[in-house]
Amino acid sequence: MSDMDRRELLASLVAIPAALAIPQDGVDRATAHAHEAVLAEAGTVGQQGRPYVPTNFTPDEWRLVRLLVDYVIPRDTRSGSATDAGVPQFMDFILGEYRSNQTWMKEGLGWVNAECRRRFGAGFVSCTDVQRREVLDAIAYPKTAAATVRAGAEFFTRFRNLTASGFWSSRIGVADLGYIGNRPVSEWVGTPPEVLRWLERG
Amino acid sequence: MLAMPQQAPSRARAPEPYDVIIVGSGAGGGMAAYELTKAGARVLVLEAGGPWDNTSAQYSAMLKMPYDSPRRGASTADRPFGEWDACIGGWNIPGEPYTRAEGTRFDWWRARMVGGRTNHWGRISLRFGPDDFRRKSIDGLGDDWPITYDDVKPWYDEVDKLIGIFGSVENLPNEPDGIFHPAPAPRYHERLIKQTCDTMGITCIPARLSVITKPLNGRAPCHYCGQCNRGCMTNSNFSSTNVLLTPALRTGRLRLQTHAMAREVTTGPDGRATGVSYIDTQTGEDKHVSARVVVLAASACESARILLNSKSARHPQGLANSSGVVGKWLTDTTGAGVSGYIPRLEDVPRHNADGVGGNHIMMPWWLDNRKLDFPRGYHIEVGGGLGMPTYGFMGSIHNYPGGGGYGADLKQRYRKYWGASVSFDGRGEMIANEKSYCELDPTVTDRFGIPVLRFHWQWTDHEYLQVKHMQETFRAIIHEMGGEVFSPMPTREQGYGIANGGAIIHELGGVRMGPTERDSALNSNCQAWDCDNLFVADGGPFVSQADKNPTWTIMALAMRTSAYIMQQRRAGAL
Numbered sequence: 001m002s003d004m005d006r007r008e009l010l011a012s013l014v015a016i017p018a019a020l021a022i023p024q025d026g027v028d029r030a031t032a033h034a035h036e037a038v039l040a041e042a043g044t045v046g047q048q049g050r051p052y053v054p055t056n057f058t059p060d061e062w063r064l065v066r067l068l069v070d071y072v073i074p075r076d077t078r079s080g081s082a083t084d085a086g087v088p089q090f091m092d093f094i095l096g097e098y099r100s101n102q103t104w105m106k107e108g109l110g111w112v113n114a115e116c117r118r119r120f121g122a123g124f125v126s127c128t129d130v131q132r133r134e135v136l137d138a139i140a141y142p143k144t145a146a147a148t149v150r151a152g153a154e155f156f157t158r159f160r161n162l163t164a165s166g167f168w169s170s171r172i173g174v175a176d177l178g179y180i181g182n183r184p185v186s187e188w189v190g191t192p193p194e195v196l197r198w199l200e201r202g
Numbered sequence: 203m204l205a206m207p208q209q210a211p212s213r214a215r216a217p218e219p220y221d222v223i224i225v226g227s228g229a230g231g232g233m234a235a236y237e238l239t240k241a242g243a244r245v246l247v248l249e250a251g252g253p254w255d256n257t258s259a260q261y262s263a264m265l266k267m268p269y270d271s272p273r274r275g276a277s278t279a280d281r282p283f284g285e286w287d288a289c290i291g292g293w294n295i296p297g298e299p300y301t302r303a304e305g306t307r308f309d310w311w312r313a314r315m316v317g318g319r320t321n322h323w324g325r326i327s328l329r330f331g332p333d334d335f336r337r338k339s340i341d342g343l344g345d346d347w348p349i350t351y352d353d354v355k356p357w358y359d360e361v362d363k364l365i366g367i368f369g370s371v372e373n374l375p376n377e378p379d380g381i382f383h384p385a386p387a388p389r390y391h392e393r394l395i396k397q398t399c400d401t402m403g404i405t406c407i408p409a410r411l412s413v414i415t416k417p418l419n420g421r422a423p424c425h426y427c428g429q430c431n432r433g434c435m436t437n438s439n440f441s442s443t444n445v446l447l448t449p450a451l452r453t454g455r456l457r458l459q460t461h462a463m464a465r466e467v468t469t470g471p472d473g474r475a476t477g478v479s480y481i482d483t484q485t486g487e488d489k490h491v492s493a494r495v496v497v498l499a500a501s502a503c504e505s506a507r508i509l510l511n512s513k514s515a516r517h518p519q520g521l522a523n524s525s526g527v528v529g530k531w532l533t534d535t536t537g538a539g540v541s542g543y544i545p546r547l548e549d550v551p552r553h554n555a556d557g558v559g560g561n562h563i564m565m566p567w568w569l570d571n572r573k574l575d576f577p578r579g580y581h582i583e584v585g586g587g588l589g590m591p592t593y594g595f596m597g598s599i600h601n602y603p604g605g606g607g608y609g610a611d612l613k614q615r616y617r618k619y620w621g622a623s624v625s626f627d628g629r630g631e632m633i634a635n636e637k638s639y640c641e642l643d644p645t646v647t648d649r650f651g652i653p654v655l656r657f658h659w660q661w662t663d664h665e666y667l668q669v670k671h672m673q674e675t676f677r678a679i680i681h682e683m684g685g686e687v688f689s690p691m692p693t694r695e696q697g698y699g700i701a702n703g704g705a706i707i708h709e710l711g712g713v714r715m716g717p718t719e720r721d722s723a724l725n726s727n728c729q730a731w732d733c734d735n736l737f738v739a740d741g742g743p744f745v746s747q748a749d750k751n752p753t754w755t756i757m758a759l760a761m762r763t764s765a766y767i768m769q770q771r772r773a774g775a776l
Contacts, residue, residue, distance in 0.1 A: 071608050071609060072608045072609070072612065073612070073613050074609055074610055074613065076610050076613060076614075090272065090274070093272045093273075094273075094276070097272075097273065097276075098276070136608055140606050140607050140608045141600070141605045141606050141607060142600050142605070142606055143600070143605050143606075144605065156606075156608075157600055157606065160599070160600075160606065160608065160612075161594075161597045161599075164595050164596055164597070164599065164616065165274060165276075165592075165593045165594060165595050165597075166274065168591040168595045168596070168616065169268035169269060169274040169275070169591050169592050169593065169595060170268075170269050171269050173591060174267065174268065174269065174591060176617070177552075177591060177616075177617065177620055178552035179552075179588065179590060179591060180552065180553070180554050181427070181428055181554045181555065181556035181588065181589070181590060182265060182267065182427055182428065182429065182556060182590055183265070183427060183554070184425035184426070184427060185425055185426040185427070185554065185556075186425075188386045188387065188415075188424075188426045188557060189387065190386065190387025190388055190389065190557075190562075191387065191388070191389060191390045191393060191553075191555075192553050194551060195390050195550070195551050195553050196390075196393075198550070198551050199390050199393060199394065
């Protein structure tokens with residue numbers, strides 16, 4: 001392939017980010033297959049508007065998880081919340097596929113409810129926003145959390161990480177971050193001039 | 203576009219005996235298959251795993267986005283490096299155990315697929331330097347090789363030209379330059395690392411990876427999607443399957459037998475190799491194929507295992523083992539890593555920082571061991587950037603300022619700190635020692651009934667002090683960059699954070715070459731002293747580890763061994 005052919009080919013490809021110098025039908029098939037797999041395996045879309053039914057959380061746990069993930073990553077002016085991004089469904093899938101996660105998750109959710117009952121006489125879901133935040137404030141900073149809530153802090157670190165995994169790798173999360181790689185680039189320039197200027201600022 | 207050609211149709215002429223049987227289809231086996239078929243030999247390659255083809259979307263996950271899978275890239279049982287990794291294998295393969303001597307730890311990684319480990323590696327492709335072949339002469343430790351850099355240099359050149367590598371001419375004394383494609387420019391964090399290293403006197407140069415940046419031998423140059431490890435659909439990086447085996451199959455002289463787990467090399471009454479017996483892993487059937495020459499390229503430990511299992515009246519200790527060294531003098535690269543947060547890189551302006559699937563810069567060993575308390579060096583690999591967010595994204599957020607938390611403030615900190623961390627990984631030379639080796643376990647067999655390996659492993663102060671130096675250096679670089687290290691300095695009791703033996707997946711030795719048959723299994727042509735039609739073409743023949751990744755040397759030696767085989771055949775000796 002001459003350099004000119006290559007530039008033209010890649011120019012045409014860059015215009016269609018999902019494509020590459022590979023048989024287009026192959027990419028389409030792979031993409032379609034992946035999309036079907038997502039729907040089939042994760043069930044992230046409720047069928048005909050029916051609500052998603054988790055297979056690895058009890059109804060009570062599910063209500064708690066749906067609340068908790070949005071405390072970790074709420075909606076803001078730039079993007080949606082963890083539930084908007086399907087994080088609870090992602091967690092349900094992960095608990096089914098990687099069953100070693102069930103113990104820490106279920107014990108941790110239980111710990112959160114127990115702590116809420118101890119402090120306020122009601123589980124997390126039934127607490128007020130202020131009460132919920134009091135418990136979260138106690139466990140959300142592992143380096144400074146009190147020894148008496150260590151189990152809760154360890155749980156919350158894992159829960160925050162799993163929430164972040166599900167959120168930032170979702171369509172919403174990727175767009176929010178501004179990740180613009182994973183596409184063919186005709187010529188690698190390295191660091192663009194504006195980034196160079198930023199890098200060399202005082 | 204290369205596509206995997208179909209198996210050559212059956213010929214009228216009976217295939218057996220083959221001219222050459224090669225066990226293993228990775229870097230060494232692929233290179234031997236390429237060279238030998240090109241030279242006219244009829245070759246059978248036995249591969250324990252199944253088929254693969256980078257160019258097919260059935261296999262390659264190139265360009266998938268994280269949300270295209272419900273796993274978001276998390277690892278699976280047969281893909282420890284993530285679901286999209288091209289390499290099927292791991293440290294634990296069901297039904298194929300290995301054991302460890304009490305109190306020692308060694309993790310044995312195996313690939314089970316066509317192309318072997320070349321489907322999984324950073325493509326860091328470094329020549330051993332002149333000193334690396336004669337370390338004992340320099341510091342009295344380990345052993346010299348029976349060959350020198352000058353013996354291997356022409357083969358390194360040929361590998362460069364055939365497979366392609368990017369890099370830069372640096373004229374460093376023990377880091378020989380190759381025939382390089384242009385190296386890609388560094389990413390933003392790599393620029394800062396380079397600036398910092400320059401002020402600290404640490405040599406920092408463009409990386410040397412087997413990724414092509416110009417067209418080469420019908421392969422398109424890299425398109426910088428950053429997904430080398432998923433199997434490149436344009437074959438712009440190196441894998442044995444698509445760069446060596448595909449053209450070898452095109453000659454019509456190669457038969458590639460997958461799902462074939464080699465049990466032993468069979469020998470005749472004269473002690474010479476007659477072929478290989480293997481298990482069809484899909485049917486459990488025991489099969490035998492015959493050949494005039496056998497080349498083992500199953501990986502250092504697997505080749506040692508096959509030899510130890512090839513016992514006969516003529517070879518009671520196993521084949522090529524009259525010296526007793528098979529399995530001995532096993533080494534792996536030393537490894538330790540440190541990462542940290544760099545405030546200066548906060549809120550990096552968004553841009554495509556993917557590049558090739560690996561670091562664009564590296565630090566070769568830059569110090570003089572005579573002035574240090576450990577004898578051998580290491581090179582440094584770097585990480586960081588604006589990579590694709592996948593499973594495990596910013597799992598150390600609680601180590602950044604803010605200490606974790608939740609809510610709108612946390613969400614904003616993920617954005618602010620994404621791309622603001624760097625990591626350094628040291629990859630150093632272990633010196634072969636008597637206490638690090640493998641042998642046959644006297645009682646345990648795998649699911650095919652083949653005796654398994656038992657590993658013994660011991661690091662010495664040579665390695666511990668080297669890794670301590672890595673830790674101190676990486677911490678110093680992060681501090682010099684104005685950053686904060688995420689983890690405390692590991693203690694002596696924690697081995698200074700040294701990775702387990704086998705964790706870096708650079709096992710070498712076990713079937714070493716040497717100057718005499720008393721202390722080595724192979725001569726300097728990787729030919730068994732005890733069996734002249736048996737060769738080894740993987741990491742087994744290595745005498746020492748070097749602070750370099752071994753693949754380029756495995757391939758240069760495999761090429762050299764193949765040329766020797768053809769020369770001997772022409773001379774009527776084989």
